[in-house]
Amino acid sequence: MLREESVKKALSEGADEAEALEVMGKKILIQVEKNAVKTASSVRFTGLGVRAAIGKKLGFAFATNPTNGNEIGKKAVMNARSSPEDLEFKGLPEPASISYMNELLDPKLRDLDVEEAASLFMTSIEAAKISPKVISISGSFELRHLKISIYSSKGVDVMEERTYFSAEVEAASQDGYNRGSGFGFSDGRKLDMFDPENVGKEAGELAIRTLDSMTIGVEEIPLILKPKAQFTIVPFIAGQAANAENIQYGRSFLTGKLSEKIAKDEVSIVDDGRIPWLGGSSSFDAEGIPTRRTYIVERGTFKALLHNWYTASKEGKESTGNASRDYTHLPSISPHTVSIEAPSLQMKFDELIDVKRGVLVVYTIDTPNLATGEFSGMAETSFLVENGEITKSLRQTSMAFTLGEFLRGIDGIGDDVEAFSSFKGGSVRIRAKVAGPGAT
Numbered sequence: 506m507l508r509e510e511s512v513k514k515a516l517s518e519g520a521d522e523a524e525a526l527e528v529m530g531k532k533i534l535i536q537v538e539k540n541a542v543k544t545a546s547s548v549r550f551t552g553l554g555v556r557a558a559i560g561k562k563l564g565f566a567f568a569t570n571p572t573n574g575n576e577i578g579k580k581a582v583m584n585a586r587s588s589p590e591d592l593e594f595k596g597l598p599e600p601a602s603i604s605y606m607n608e609l610l611d612p613k614l615r616d617l618d619v620e621e622a623a624s625l626f627m628t629s630i631e632a633a634k635i636s637p638k639v640i641s642i643s644g645s646f647e648l649r650h651l652k653i654s655i656y657s658s659k660g661v662d663v664m665e666e667r668t669y670f671s672a673e674v675e676a677a678s679q680d681g682y683n684r685g686s687g688f689g690f691s692d693g694r695k696l697d698m699f700d701p702e703n704v705g706k707e708a709g710e711l712a713i714r715t716l717d718s719m720t721i722g723v724e725e726i727p728l729i730l731k732p733k734a735q736f737t738i739v740p741f742i743a744g745q746a747a748n749a750e751n752i753q754y755g756r757s758f759l760t761g762k763l764s765e766k767i768a769k770d771e772v773s774i775v776d777d778g779r780i781p782w783l784g785g786s787s788s789f790d791a792e793g794i795p796t797r798r799t800y801i802v803e804r805g806t807f808k809a810l811l812h813n814w815y816t817a818s819k820e821g822k823e824s825t826g827n828a829s830r831d832y833t834h835l836p837s838i839s840p841h842t843v844s845i846e847a848p849s850l851q852m853k854f855d856e857l858i859d860v861k862r863g864v865l866v867v868y869t870i871d872t873p874n875l876a877t878g879e880f881s882g883m884a885e886t887s888f889l890v891e892n893g894e895i896t897k898s899l900r901q902t903s904m905a906f907t908l909g910e911f912l913r914g915i916d917g918i919g920d921d922v923e924a925f926s927s928f929k930g931g932s933v934r935i936r937a938k939v940a941g942p943g944a945t
Contacts, residue, residue, distance in 0.1 A: 508656040511555045511574030511581075516658055518582040520557040522597045524657035525574065526791065528552040528832050533619050533648040535626045539641050542627070547619040554832035557581035558597060561590040567833050595818035598792045600660040605788045608781035613696040614668040615650045622648055625701055626672060629689070632705030633676045638716065639709050644674035655793040663793045668694050669784055674705050678712035685718070685898070687711025688868055688886065690733065692925050695782045711867065711886060718898040720941035721889070727863035728904060728937040729890065732923040732930055734866040738873065738880065740927040742908060743776045744840035745875055747801045747809070749816035758878035758908070759807060767807045768912035771847045774802040776811060778826055778841035785841035785927045792828040792836055799825045801843075802912070813838050844929045847918055854919040855893070857934050863890040864899065864939050878908040884939070901942035911935055 508525035515523035529551045536544035554567040555577045564585025566577050617625075626646035633642045647670065654664035671692035678685040689708035691699050730738070751757040759767070768774070778796030780786050789795055792814050800808050810816075813828035813836050829839035858865060864887055871882025884902045888895045906914075919932035 506654070506656075507551070507553050507571060507574035508654055509574070511553060511578035512656055512658055514575040514578030515555060515557040515582050518579050520559055520582050520585065522558040522658050523578065523581065524556045524597050524655065524659070524661065525578075526554045526830070526832050527654045527656070528651055530649060530651035533617070533622050535619075535623050535646040537626070537630055537645070538643050540630065542623060545619055545623045552832035553577050554830070554834070555581040556597065556835070557585045558594070559585045561592060561594050562586065562588045563591060563594055564588055565835055593819050594815070597657055597659050598661060598794060598814040598824070600662070600793070601795055603663055603789050603795050605665060606779060606781070606786065609665065609667045609694055609787060611668045611695040614648060614670060614694070617648060617696065622646060628701040629672060629674050629705035632702040633674055633689070633709035633712075635706065635709040636678070636713055638678045638680050639676050639712050640679050641677040642674065642708070644672070646670070646672045655789075657793070661793040663789050665788050667787065670696065670699060671784070672699060672701070672704055674708040676708040676712035678716055680716045683716045683718075685712045685715030686886070687713070687715065688733075690925055692784045693782055694784060694786070698782060715886060715898040718900040719889070720900055721902065721939065723938065723940045725936065725938045727860040727890075727934055728939065729858055729863060729865045729932055729934045731865065731867045731932050732921070732928065733868045733925070734884070735930065735933065736926050736928040737869060737871060738911070739774070739845060739930065740840050740843040741872055742774060743801045743811060743843045744838070744927065746878065746908065747807070747811055748838045749810040749812045749820075750838055751875065752810055753816060753819065757875055762807050763810070765807055766805050767909060768802050768805045769847075769915060770805040771849045772802065772912060772915055773800055773804055773846040774843065775800050775846055776827070776840045776843050780842050780929070783842050783924055783929065787841070790824075790826045790828040791830040792824070794824045794826045794828060796826040796841060811838050811840060840927050842924065842929050843927055845915070845918060845933065847915065850915060850918045852917050852919065854921045854932060857917045857919040857932055858890050858895065859893040860890055861892060864888070864902065864904070865890050865895055866904065873908055880908065880911070881905045899941070902939055904937055904939050906935065906937040910937070
């Protein structure tokens with residue numbers, strides 16, 4: 506294989522250690538714009554990324570569809586020789602015992618061809634057409650079948666196959682001068698997790714519901730964040746604020762707060778890389794380290810950072826199995842699947858929205874400020890809640906809170922659990938400031 510060839514070549518060229526990540530796979534992409542298929546492609550590829558170490562110097566090289574591994578291994582050594590020394594570098598990862606998961610490769614997803622994928626996704630597009638007021642539908646469906654392997658001179662030798670899909674539908678609506686929009690999303694490692702009609706219907710229904718909208722002023726009221734409104738917030742806490750590299754360089758607002766209380770006593774935040782069939786799950790991370798379940802916050806206390814091999818070695822600790830990369834990059838740190846655990850705060854969704862006046866946020870794309878922990882963003886899709894009922898759609902509504910206020914202020918978690926991207930959980934309720942357009 507290319508990986509062994511490149512490592513052997515790197516050693517013969519003078520490397521003390523070498524490691525190769527080889528990815529072989531198929532990618533299918535379906536793109537729809539304004540109700541019509543724009544792209545329907547299927548591509549097979551091979552990628553190779555090599556790290557070579559000479560003393561404290563580390564070099565990296567990669568190639569797409571290489572014919573042999575020798576050139577890449579040689580180039581990695583050349584790059585190592587011209588790199589500055591990194592006194593914190595403690596060597597490439599050591600081998601570890603891997604408990605392989607069975608719930609990562611779905612034959613149905615693996616064997617899907619481009620015509621079948623396009624037909625399946627068009628079911629989502631058609632399902633979004635719930636009314637003549639839905640005037641435009643766009644979206645994409647992506648399928649990946651990958652064989653991922655890592656081999657090193659240190660003895661790392663791991664390999665597994667994984668499948669993955671993601672589907673998103675965006676619907677635009679119009680009624681006279683009123684315009685609305687809706688969004689549906691689904692992903693996972695198993696085809697049976699994809700309900701194409703539901704994804705399209707969700708986008709279409711939201712597009713219709715947001716046609717008749719209103720604005721509000723400045724209020725501090727209950728804020729209910731649906732799961733899709735949390736995927737830029739909760740995984741951010743684990744993957745960015747508790748990212749060991751960000752902590753070590755003092756970039757995060759959580760720097761220096763390890764072992765301190767940062768959340769309500771009932772609240773824990775956990776990253777889990779071994780939940781069956783979820784897109785964030787795998788048997789090993791991008792350095793061949795076994796994935797695991799890590800409590801970042803446990804019963805309100807900041808307990809752990811997310812590490813790759815490099816950041817863990819700097820502190821004399823074990824990697825948490827959170828190294829992430831493709832073959833074109835050096836490893837960084839990312840969460841797998843992040844959840845909030847607070848059993849005593851669990852309740853039905855109807856109970857969660859049982860407030861006199863509040864705002865339900867369905868979706869946001871904004872992220873918190875890493876240095877301060879402040880979140881100030883737009884509720885892209887939101888609704889007014891009055892006396893426990895979801896009423897008018899809100900437009901141009903912003904929300905503001907700090908992540909500390911978020912973690913300490915959660916007073917309910919709904920039973921409407923969804924899993925997508927790097928998040929799994931139900932809606933949460935906090936108290937926060939909201940504001941309409943032009944409000945001060």
